[in-house]
Amino acid sequence: MSFHQHVLSNGLTIIGEISPSARSVGVGFFVKTGARDETPAESGVSHFLEHMVFKGTPHRSALQVNYDFDRIGASYNAFTSEENTVFYAAILPEYLPQAVDILADILRPSLRGDDFDMEKKVIIEEIGMYDDQPMWCAYDNAKKAFFADHPLGNSILGTAASITSLTREQMQTYYDRRYVAPNITVAVAGNFAWPDAIKLIEKQCAHWPTGQAPRQNIRPAQARAHMQVMTKEKLNQEQVFMLSPAPAANSPQRYASDTLAMILGDDSGSRLYWALVDPGLADSADMSFHDYEGTGSYFTSFSCEPENTQDNLAIIQEILREVQREGVSEEELAVAKRKILSRVVRGSERPMNRMQALGMGWTYLHCYRSVDEELKNFDAVRLQDIRKVLDEYPFDPLTILALGPLPKLD
Amino acid sequence: MTLLLERMDHVRSAAVNFLVPAGCVYDPPERLGLVSILSDMITRGAGDRDSRALTMAMDSLGLDHSESVGQLHLRFWGSTLARSIPAALEVYADILRRPHYPAEEIDAVKALALQDLQALEDEPRAKVMVELRRRFWPMPLGQDRRGTAESIERITVGDIRAFHQKRFSPQGIILSVAGNIDWLPLREQVGKLFGDWSGAKVEPVVNKPPVFGNVHLCKDTTQTQIAIAYSSVPFGDPDYYAALGAVQVLSGGMGARLFTEVREKRGLCYSVGASYQTFKQVAGVLCYAGTTTERAQETLDVTVGELQGLINGVTEEEVQRVRAGLKSSVIMQEESTSSRAGALASDYYYLGRVRPVEEIQAAIDALSPESVLTHVKKHPPRDFTIVTLGKESLKMPPS
Numbered sequence: 001m002s003f004h005q006h007v008l009s010n011g012l013t014i015i016g017e018i019s020p021s022a023r024s025v026g027v028g029f030f031v032k033t034g035a036r037d038e039t040p041a042e043s044g045v046s047h048f049l050e051h052m053v054f055k056g057t058p059h060r061s062a063l064q065v066n067y068d069f070d071r072i073g074a075s076y077n078a079f080t081s082e083e084n085t086v087f088y089a090a091i092l093p094e095y096l097p098q099a100v101d102i103l104a105d106i107l108r109p110s111l112r113g114d115d116f117d118m119e120k121k122v123i124i125e126e127i128g129m130y131d132d133q134p135m136w137c138a139y140d141n142a143k144k145a146f147f148a149d150h151p152l153g154n155s156i157l158g159t160a161a162s163i164t165s166l167t168r169e170q171m172q173t174y175y176d177r178r179y180v181a182p183n184i185t186v187a188v189a190g191n192f193a194w195p196d197a198i199k200l201i202e203k204q205c206a207h208w209p210t211g212q213a214p215r216q217n218i219r220p221a222q223a224r225a226h227m228q229v230m231t232k233e234k235l236n237q238e239q240v241f242m243l244s245p246a247p248a249a250n251s252p253q254r255y256a257s258d259t260l261a262m263i264l265g266d267d268s269g270s271r272l273y274w275a276l277v278d279p280g281l282a283d284s285a286d287m288s289f290h291d292y293e294g295t296g297s298y299f300t301s302f303s304c305e306p307e308n309t310q311d312n313l314a315i316i317q318e319i320l321r322e323v324q325r326e327g328v329s330e331e332e333l334a335v336a337k338r339k340i341l342s343r344v345v346r347g348s349e350r351p352m353n354r355m356q357a358l359g360m361g362w363t364y365l366h367c368y369r370s371v372d373e374e375l376k377n378f379d380a381v382r383l384q385d386i387r388k389v390l391d392e393y394p395f396d397p398l399t400i401l402a403l404g405p406l407p408k409l410d
Numbered sequence: 411m412t413l414l415l416e417r418m419d420h421v422r423s424a425a426v427n428f429l430v431p432a433g434c435v436y437d438p439p440e441r442l443g444l445v446s447i448l449s450d451m452i453t454r455g456a457g458d459r460d461s462r463a464l465t466m467a468m469d470s471l472g473l474d475h476s477e478s479v480g481q482l483h484l485r486f487w488g489s490t491l492a493r494s495i496p497a498a499l500e501v502y503a504d505i506l507r508r509p510h511y512p513a514e515e516i517d518a519v520k521a522l523a524l525q526d527l528q529a530l531e532d533e534p535r536a537k538v539m540v541e542l543r544r545r546f547w548p549m550p551l552g553q554d555r556r557g558t559a560e561s562i563e564r565i566t567v568g569d570i571r572a573f574h575q576k577r578f579s580p581q582g583i584i585l586s587v588a589g590n591i592d593w594l595p596l597r598e599q600v601g602k603l604f605g606d607w608s609g610a611k612v613e614p615v616v617n618k619p620p621v622f623g624n625v626h627l628c629k630d631t632t633q634t635q636i637a638i639a640y641s642s643v644p645f646g647d648p649d650y651y652a653a654l655g656a657v658q659v660l661s662g663g664m665g666a667r668l669f670t671e672v673r674e675k676r677g678l679c680y681s682v683g684a685s686y687q688t689f690k691q692v693a694g695v696l697c698y699a700g701t702t703t704e705r706a707q708e709t710l711d712v713t714v715g716e717l718q719g720l721i722n723g724v725t726e727e728e729v730q731r732v733r734a735g736l737k738s739s740v741i742m743q744e745e746s747t748s749s750r751a752g753a754l755a756s757d758y759y760y761l762g763r764v765r766p767v768e769e770i771q772a773a774i775d776a777l778s779p780e781s782v783l784t785h786v787k788k789h790p791p792r793d794f795t796i797v798t799l800g801k802e803s804l805k806m807p808p809s
Contacts (some may be wrong), residue, residue: 021420024742054664062674066665070731073738076664092738121677124779128702129680131632134532234630236528269469280521283529305525335469342472342490350745409455 001354003368004194010210014201015352015362017189017196017370025096026355027191028088029103030363032185033178035082036151036292037215044158045166045174047080053087054078057105062115069280072098075352082152083292084363093191097200104204107179115169123163130157132338134232134239134403135303142241142299142401145228151217152292180211187359190351203279215239218294225397229409230244237283238306238404240313246289246296246393247366254291255377256385257393261289261298262339263332264323271319276302282312293364298395306406313400313409320395321334327387340378344371411580411607413600414754414764420749424495424589425747428486428502429755431582431612432573434555435481441565443523443557448570449477449484449518451511457504459511464501473498479555482615482689483759489748492590496599503603506578513567513575520562527556535681535700538635538799541627542696546639546795548617551689579609584758588750617691624796626803634706634800636699638713640791642686644693645760651773652785657686658696658732659724659782660716665731667716676770678709684717690760695791703801710798714807716793723783736774740767 004016010185034046069076069089072298076089076099087107126217137222140155147153158166173307186205188197223245265272265287276282282304291295300320306314347353348371361369369377418424434445454461468475468488475488486505530537544552585604587596642657643649661668661684672682684697697717701709713779743749744767755765798804 022742024738063665063670066663066670066674067727067731070665071734073734073736074663075738075742090742092741118675118677122673122680125633125678125700125702126680128632129700132534236531237525266782269465274462277522278518280518280525281558283522283525303525303529305528335466338470338472339474340472342423342474342494344472345491346489349421349747350424374809 001370003370005368006198008181010206010208011123012208013185013362014198015185015187015358015368016192016194016197017358018192018194019190019351019354022190022278022351023092024090025093025188025192026088026090026351026353027096027099027103027186027188028086028359029107029354030185030187030359031085031179032183032363033213034080034081034084035154035156037178038154038174042166042170042174043155043162045171046085046125047156047158048163048166049171050078050080050085050087051119051123052111052116053106053109055119056110056112057108058110059105065102068098068102080156080382082154082156084360086359088352092296096192096197100200100204101395103294104201108208111168111172111175113168116171120163120166123157124160126249127157127160127163128192134235136400137230138239138241138403139301141228141230141403142243142399145226145354145401146224146243146297146399147221148224150219150221152174152221178213180213181208181214182202182207182210182276185359185362187355187362189354189358215293219295220248223397224399226399227409228401229406230401230403231405231407232403235404238309238402238406239301239303239399240301240309240402242300242316243399244298244395244397246298246394247291247389248294249291251296253385253389253392254289254296256381256389257289257296257298257337258296259340259378259381260328260386260389261287262336263328264319265300266339269335271323272300272302272316275315275319276312281308281315285316306404309402309406310409324390324394324396327383327390330383333381333383333386337379337381341375344375344378411583411585411604412758413597414584414758415591415593415596416750416754417591418589418750419743421447421590421747422491423489424492424587424591425487425489425748425751426495426498426502427586427751427755428506428583429759430484430486430506430578431482432484432577433480433524434553435484435550435615437553437557437578438569440561442553442561443555443567444565444569444573445484446479446526446555446557447519447523447562447565448573449479450522451515451570452505452509453477454515455510455512457508459504461515462511468498469500471498471501475762477776481551481553487748494593495587495589495591497597499603502712505606509574511567511570511574523556523562524559525610527559527562530556534629534631534633534635534799535698536675538627538637538797539696539698541625541799542637542639542795542797545622545625545797546694546696548619548692549621550615550621551617553748561681576610577612579612580604580607581609582610584755586751586754586758588754589747624806627797627799628801629799631800633700634703634798634802636701636706636710636713638697639694639795640717640793642693642695642789644691645688646690649788651777651786652781653789654686654736655729655732655777655782656720656724656766656786657684658735659720659728660684662732662735667719668697668713672709672712676708676712678705678712682713693727699727706798706800706802709803710804711807714794717794720786721790724779726779729777729779729782733774733777740770741775
């Protein structure tokens with residue numbers, strides 16, 4: 001695999017990783033904007049805008065956008081997170097020109113009033129769908145409780161009320177402010193020729209406006225001791241989330257954190273698995289490491305029968321206290337590395353995955369990490385690195401949120 | 411036992427896939443949920459290793475794995491670096507042939523099975539599809555793997571061991587491997603691990619017509635779930651590709667009919683779609699839409715309208731888009747060892763052979779508006795099975 005990089009005169013960055021044996025190519029436009037960049041009046045605009053990007057341009061109606069993608073057999077989609085909005089497609093190599101043509105075109109959307117009003121209904125439906133998913137509700141509320149007035153606590157979807165009152169003009173203003181060339185990275189991975197890719201992208205994007213899209217409030221999240229119980233009597237299972245601070249996306253400690261989260265909370269063979277799932281006390285229990293710009297967070301979660309919640313909470317807290325005191329073992333570290341090696345190698349075999357890693361890596365680090373470098377970084381994690389990250393990012397205090405039939409928790 | 415290998419030079423990983431003909435249709439009627447419980451118990455110790463040692467062995471090999479219960483098959487899937495596959499196969503031989511099924515762990519596994527059942531009530535979309543399948547497919551194909559609280563309660567380790575004794579036999583097992591693996595050493599190793607295993611042939615399932623009709627399940631949710639099914643032709647039928655093409659016209663990409671009419675033009679749903687599902691003798695098209703309660707009637711009417719509208723024909727542009735999408739999927743599948751291992755086993759189970767890529771491509775290229783319409787006229791979308799879940803019931807469309 002070979003890596004290339006080029007910056008257009010308007011500040012748009014193009015990065016590429018060529019893999020001649022791949023059967024496809026993945027291309028993604030990474031816009032460095034998300035829920036955290038919204039004012040309260042704009043709540044949900046990044047995500048709504050992501051939808052509107054597919055609803056047409058001066059050259060294409062919404063239907064033509066979909067038809068054009070389908071005509072080249074593209075697998076395509078987009079997502080909005082707290083910090084990024086990403087538009088991407090995987091296609092057979094011969095369709096790269098068309099895919100770039102469509103993606104670059106839709107990134108300058110018309111935001112037509114009729115489409116805006118219609119798509120608003122779809123967003124309301126999406127909010128309704130997540131409303132009926134207890135794990136999602138618990139996750140979203142736990143994040144809000146943990147981040148509090150930190151902008152990472154902003155809701156990605158917004159609310160039915162905030163979306164209903166959002167105007168097309170507000171969206172246009174947000175778009176003009178955030179979708180400027182220096183704030184966008186185009187990542188290409190798989191079977192393609194670099195000079196061709198540059199030519200295609202430059203042709204479509206060279207005229208995009210330049211400008212600055214600074215981000216406010218980049219700061220670490222504060223640990224908060226906080227317990228919140230949301231009671232929904234009709235649910236059967238109780239969902240619980242426990243959050244605490246962790247390293248940021250550009251921290252060299254993120255490898256140690258990721259590894260620690262795996263040892264504590266992977267689906268298979270982790271401490272949480274053995275303590276809660278194996279004996280049937282919880283039907284799921286896991287921990288993951290989420291990193292952002294300027295901060296990070298550990299998300300520990302479990303679901304169980306309501307009457308076991310209090311005991312399970314105590315079990316997890318004891319596990320966290322124990323690891324805080326004693327760290328992890330050499331054997332746990334060695335096994336975690338084998339799992340990571342396997343997952344990273346397998347993930348790297350699909351251009352779509354490499355494209356996502358490329359784009360995210362560039363957005364947060366402004367550097368390229370090859371698969372082998374990533375593996376080396378994980379392999380370099382030592383017990384003392386885990387000890388250090390435990391000391392700097394302890395699992396105490398915790399922000400705890402429970403959602404389910406329980407009226408209260410201690 | 412059949413061994414299949416697709417060697418893939420361009421990857422470092424490999425995937426293995428055991429299809430064991432011991433799916434949940436074989437749950438004894440008084441012990442519904444047994445196979446699901448067995449699928450958890452089977453990895454709690456095998457051969458010389460207890461539960462912890464077995465998990466440690468798989469984790470140390472970087473083997474991501476799952477044991478999943480389908481209607482006809484219990485599927486053991488695993489994927490890791492190609493060089494770890496021989497050691498992984500040793501572990502699988504222990505799991506399939508020498509599981510411990512530790513009695514002291516049955517209560518824990520039953521507790522998990524009960525929670526799985528309870529959690530289903532909290533997931534309205536999953537729930538509505540379970541209820542659709544119960545009503546649409548002939549029994550026992552429509553049975554849910556989770557069983558009932560009462561049947562789970564009754565299951566003992568003795569039941570599980572008896573089931574294993576009766577049903578786990580090399581006859582009918584398909585082991586498919588895809589990745590950077592050489593054939594001769596693989597064949598030799600699999601021969602050593604499984605060659606001396608004997609067992610009875612699995613008796614075929616006898617299907618009975620479905621008994622339940624349409625239903626509305628009352629639940630206080632924000633959205634109403636709508637699930638619809640109608641018959642199609644099974645994989646292996648000469649009409650299979652045309653049937654697949656018709657479903658792709660409905661739901662293949664975002665330019666397809668359901669997405670366009672229900673979501674894009676009317677904003678009725680976030681999630682709407684249709685998928686083709688097959689068994690050896692029967693097949694169907696299963697559709698889903700989730701929509702706020704006030705708009706549910708319109709969503710149902712528009713969706714059914716689109717299904718019925720296929721009879722009026724499909725355009726050349728639509729079929730061209732379908733061909734492009736199917737062709738892309740086939741080629742991109744070659745990047746994934748797991749996808750290829752799954753496809754090998756599926757082909758072999760249904761057809762007794764593995765279709766060459768050229769054959770699939772040619773069949774896709776042969777799709778035309780005429781071939782799709784001919785199929786739709788022979789098997790028009792009608793006699794719908796409809797299940798809804800939400801605050802209010804809906805008026806059903808005329809048949």
